[in-house]
Structures are given as C-alpha cells and as structure tokens.
Amino acid sequence: MCGISGIINFDKNTRIDQDRLIAMRDTMIHRGPDSSGIYIDNGIGLAFRRLSILDLSSAGNQPMSNETKNVYIVYNGEFYNFEDYKPSLIAKGHSFKSRTDTEVIIHLFEEYGIEETLRRINGMFAFCLWDKRDDTIYLVRDRFGIKPLYYTQNTNRIAFASEIKAFYTLADYPRRLNREAVPEVFLFNRTLDKSTLLQNTFEVLPGTYLKIKRDHIETHKYYDLSKVDVNSKITEIEALEEFERLFTLSVKRQLISDVPVGVFLSGGLDSSLIAVKMSELLDKPIQTISAGYEEESANEFRWSDQVAALVRSNHRNFLDNSNDFFSLLPYLSYIYDAPLQTGVAFYKAAKFAKETCTVMLCGQGSDEIFGGYTSSLYAAMQVKLNHALRFIVSHRGTELLHSILPKLGKQKIFRKVCDRIHLSDDMVAAAYGASMPSDDFMNSLHDESGQIYEKLLIKYTIITKANDQFDFLHKMLLTEMHRGLQSIVQNTDRMTMAASIETRVPFLDRELVEFVFSLPTHLKIRNGVGKYLMKKYMKKYFTDDFIYRKKMGFPVPLFEWFVKSGEQLIMPLLQTEEKEIDGFFNKDYFIKYSNIVISGAMGKHSDSLSAMWRYFALRTWWRTVDNIPDEYHYIMG
Numbered sequence: 001m002c003g004i005s006g007i008i009n010f011d012k013n014t015r016i017d018q019d020r021l022i023a024m025r026d027t028m029i030h031r032g033p034d035s036s037g038i039y040i041d042n043g044i045g046l047a048f049r050r051l052s053i054l055d056l057s058s059a060g061n062q063p064m065s066n067e068t069k070n071v072y073i074v075y076n077g078e079f080y081n082f083e084d085y086k087p088s089l090i091a092k093g094h095s096f097k098s099r100t101d102t103e104v105i106i107h108l109f110e111e112y113g114i115e116e117t118l119r120r121i122n123g124m125f126a127f128c129l130w131d132k133r134d135d136t137i138y139l140v141r142d143r144f145g146i147k148p149l150y151y152t153q154n155t156n157r158i159a160f161a162s163e164i165k166a167f168y169t170l171a172d173y174p175r176r177l178n179r180e181a182v183p184e185v186f187l188f189n190r191t192l193d194k195s196t197l198l199q200n201t202f203e204v205l206p207g208t209y210l211k212i213k214r215d216h217i218e219t220h221k222y223y224d225l226s227k228v229d230v231n232s233k234i235t236e237i238e239a240l241e242e243f244e245r246l247f248t249l250s251v252k253r254q255l256i257s258d259v260p261v262g263v264f265l266s267g268g269l270d271s272s273l274i275a276v277k278m279s280e281l282l283d284k285p286i287q288t289i290s291a292g293y294e295e296e297s298a299n300e301f302r303w304s305d306q307v308a309a310l311v312r313s314n315h316r317n318f319l320d321n322s323n324d325f326f327s328l329l330p331y332l333s334y335i336y337d338a339p340l341q342t343g344v345a346f347y348k349a350a351k352f353a354k355e356t357c358t359v360m361l362c363g364q365g366s367d368e369i370f371g372g373y374t375s376s377l378y379a380a381m382q383v384k385l386n387h388a389l390r391f392i393v394s395h396r397g398t399e400l401l402h403s404i405l406p407k408l409g410k411q412k413i414f415r416k417v418c419d420r421i422h423l424s425d426d427m428v429a430a431a432y433g434a435s436m437p438s439d440d441f442m443n444s445l446h447d448e449s450g451q452i453y454e455k456l457l458i459k460y461t462i463i464t465k466a467n468d469q470f471d472f473l474h475k476m477l478l479t480e481m482h483r484g485l486q487s488i489v490q491n492t493d494r495m496t497m498a499a500s501i502e503t504r505v506p507f508l509d510r511e512l513v514e515f516v517f518s519l520p521t522h523l524k525i526r527n528g529v530g531k532y533l534m535k536k537y538m539k540k541y542f543t544d545d546f547i548y549r550k551k552m553g554f555p556v557p558l559f560e561w562f563v564k565s566g567e568q569l570i571m572p573l574l575q576t577e578e579k580e581i582d583g584f585f586n587k588d589y590f591i592k593y594s595n596i597v598i599s600g601a602m603g604k605h606s607d608s609l610s611a612m613w614r615y616f617a618l619r620t621w622w623r624t625v626d627n628i629p630d631e632y633h634y635i636m637g
Helices: 018-026 086-091 101-112 114-120 164-169 179-188 236-253 269-281 301-311 322-336 344-353 366-370 374-407 412-419 425-433 438-444 451-463 472-482 484-497 510-518 532-538 558-575 587-598 610-626 630-636
Strands: 002-009 035-041 044-050 071-079 123-131 136-141 150-153 157-161 208-213 216-221 261-264 287-293 314-320 359-361 502-504
Touching: 002 018, 002 071, 002 123, 018 035, 018 044, 018 164, 044 071, 044 123, 071 101, 086 101, 101 114, 101 123, 114 136, 114 208, 150 164, 157 164, 179 438, 179 451, 179 610, 236 269, 236 510, 236 532, 261 269, 261 344, 269 301, 269 359, 269 366, 269 532, 287 301, 287 344, 301 314, 314 344, 322 344, 322 484, 322 558, 322 610, 322 630, 344 484, 366 472, 366 510, 366 532, 374 425, 374 472, 425 451, 425 472, 438 451, 438 587, 438 610, 472 484, 472 510, 484 502, 558 587, 558 610, 587 610
Parallel strands: 261 287, 261 359, 287 314, 359 502
Antiparallel strands: 002 044, 002 157, 035 044, 071 123, 123 136, 136 208, 150 157, 208 216
C-alpha cells in the first residue's frame, strides 16, 4: 500500500521540476513512510512513497520497470491472485527481480495489454503505467473504488496523485472551491460524478481507466457490475456452499503479507465473521482491535469481546472521546480531502493497531452487497406505498397528499414518508440515497421551491441507472455500490493510511461480489431483514441473539456531544465568517436550530442533526484548505 503521484507534460521537451515532483510525493509520506522514489524522462515524472507489505527488500521499490526499461509503473494496492500468473509468464520468457504483485502487472501488460490485464486482477488498486514504446500513459482505478486516484489538468500538463493535497504544491494549481459541487456534497456526502469540491480536480471513477496520449485523453469503463446476470434457479443450499467457498478464498487471499496482519473487530456481524474465518485459516492467535466511544450506546465491546474470546485472539479495545474528536477533526478533514463527519475513532484505532500490525482486515462492503442498510428496505416499502396510493387516488391525488400531509406530522419519519409519496421509483431511490430529508436540505440552502433538491435527485437517477433485469431492491444495492460505498471505503483508506496502515476488505473480493449480486433478492433480503444468506451461514459459529440483534453500524454519539459541547465548540464556529461556504447556506437557520438542540428541546432522532453536521464539516474542511495551518506544513514535504 502506497502513495503515487506524477506529472505528464504535453510537450515532452518541457522539463519536469524535480523538487516540485518530490514535494507532491512527500505530502503523502503517511501513505508510505518506508521508502520513496522518482523517475523522470521525456517530460514525464513518476513519484512514489512505499509502505512495505510484500518483499520488504529494495527490489520492491518503485517506480518499477520491466527488464528492457520501456514500461514503468507506480502502483498502490494489492493484487491478491498475482501468484496464479507468474508460472505462465516465466514460461513465456518474462523474468522477475522481486516477489511483488507490482511486477506481475508489468509483465501481464507486456503480454496481454491493459484490458486483459485488468480482467485478470482481483484486488484493490490504483496505478499509473507508462508504455514508453508508444508513449501511452494509463491511469487506472479498481472496480469498486477501494483505492483513490485523482487528477488535475491544464493546457500544459496533467498531474495525478493518490490524494488531492499533493496538488497544493503545484504553482499552477488554483485551490479554488467548485461551487457547483457544494449542494451535491451537502445532500449526498460526495459528488455523484468524477468532479470534486475543488475546481479542475477529478477522480478516476471506479472500474475506469484513462488512456493518455500526451494532450489527448480517453476515458474507458472496463467494469460494470450491473451486467452481472441474476441466477434465479440457484437453491439456498447451493448458495450457502458457494458463499462459504468464495468467502474463505477471499479471506485466505487477503492474508498474504510479509508483515503482521490483524482485524478491526467492531463487534458487528461482518468483522466478526472475518475474524472467525481468519482464525480458522491460521495456526496462531490472530490480532484483533475494537474501537468505540466512551458512551456505552456508541460501542459494541460486549459483542467484540465475545468474538475475541471465541477465536482466542490477542485482543485490545480502544476508547475515543469527544475532546479528541473535535481537536482532530480539522487535521483529519485535511487528510480526507473532503468534509469529514466521522472517522476520528477509526484513525486513532489505526494508530493503536500500528503498534502490532501493518495490515488490517475490516468488514466493509457486506451491507452494500447483502442489503444490510435499512434505507434500502424503507425505500422498497415506500415504492409499494406509492404504487398503492396511485391505484387508489391517482397520481394527481398523491401530488395533493404530498402538499398536505408532511405539514401535519411532527415525527420526522412520518414527514419523510409523506414527502416522498408522489415520487417515481427512481426518484424514491435517490431520496433514500440522500443524507437528509428534503425539508432539512431546503431550509439549509434557501431552496424554498425545492428546485435544487429535485435537480440533484434527477442527477442521481441518471448516474445510478441500473440493469432493467434487477428488481427495485437489487437496484438499490447497485446504487449503494455507486454512491454510499465510495464514501465508506475512502474514509477507511484515508483514516488508516494516515496511520500508515493498509486496510483490506474481504467482502469486496471481485468473485464474491459478483456471486452475491447474481443471487435473487430473496436470498439477500427476506421478510424485511437484510443479509439473509450471510446470517444463515453465521449460524455455524454464533447464536441467534448474536446474529439477529439490532444493527448498530459504527455509531458516533454526535447528539450527546452536541448537547454537551456545542455551546463551547460549535457555536463559536458559526459566529465566524466563511464567505465561500456561507454564501450557499441559511446561516440563521443553523444558529437557531443549534440553540434548540443545545437547550435539550430536540428529540434524539438519528437524522435530527444530519444537516447541522454536514454544514459543520464543510466549514471545517474549507478552513483547512483555504488556509493550511502551520502545524500541517510538515506533511507537505
């Protein structure tokens, strides 16, 4: 796991500024504290920071080339099945100087080209490969967006990096807010397309690569999960057997490492199953770490302790608190390259884990493929309600009810449901994919008519359009892979890499994901309960009270902290001026709302603070970008 960066001048005779390239690279020293390297030739500069995982010798350093030095790569990630291809490549005359997966990619590319190479890779990755033979550069990102990759372009060059902050070192990088993206990020917690919150700054989308011939750029989508066919004939017994085979294979693959490997054991179902499987595959006690907050409602130590005892792991619990959260949030917002609402505990747990491990497995991805989120189930129920209402009172009748009913109820869940009874199925999916109800969004952004809100929902339906063979719930899972998963895996990447920890996600193994997506919905969601097949499999290890308890996720006690600390920590921030951000928002609404919450008059609904925290996160992030504090400068090389 590493940090990559580089500059591609359109004129190959234009000199690369070596000091500038090194400065870009070293903004990401946390991603690779073990070694570094650069390569410059013909107006192209490649730079690399290394976190040594496989082949700890200098033979694994990058940038790396083939034997004839006409193909170069800087690579971040893990190619779990790389050993499968080495024998055939050696038989074809390729030679290897290291035991790394990186070198296998180079030789696969030489032998088969980019598309066939990507078809063979099962892993998480982002890389830049330069084929000097025809002067073609490829910027590539993995299928599910687990590893990050960004680029910025002007009339003279393209620059790329694992993290946006690397571009801050470029003299010609403007570091200006992309104003069009602010409402979108506020509603969905991220942009829906390749744009970011900064102007002229883009991400290479999951399952996509850029083919660059100096000033000519082509975008190629090499992977599309919606093309997986549903196997309606598979039986439950067959599905259980295949799930066990693929899940076991995924965990086994992801244990490959020359440094210690552990598990982030949240106490939830996903990481618990990984811990059990990992302990089966290894003949020594595994390392497990659980993170939570001091508030009892915001940790699952009761359950993680039970799992640790079951697998007899070397287990440690880590407690975080509100003081650490607020003090670290500005710095970690800078690290995240975007507004950060949670993740502080994950960062501190990663720092804690670093004492014993360099690689950690975690359970992310299971909810997205198996239907573990209640939002998908609520959206499906909303669709059924909407269809029934249209049958009874017609579409015009539902429009009338929509204009009346939301104003009659005090409960937010009632208002949310009534606010969405007039929407089409695709728009329902978009509304439930948003991070807040429409009234919170409209009050926050002076969007009294709802035009901005509706425009963003429409954009969501276009970008996340799914395979027509999928039923509504299946489509909801696909949109989660498009949108929600990206926020989660990027949060994990930034928070753990900030502590120089590589985090792997066995539930996002390509073969496992495609298998679960091929299952009919009733094997994933049954009787309003998600993860049906996975929970059925878990009966092999756990009791029903463990498996079928209420889902917690990874809760952050924001409401309690707001009531306790809001007057000292949040209200002063609201009183300050932040012109770029505040120009979008109804600041008076947030001040009034915050005073009500601090007074204790607000009920503890899970989404009651969503708009407030999103606004707080945006302001905190922009402040660090607009004026990087002196104490962060050491990060910048």
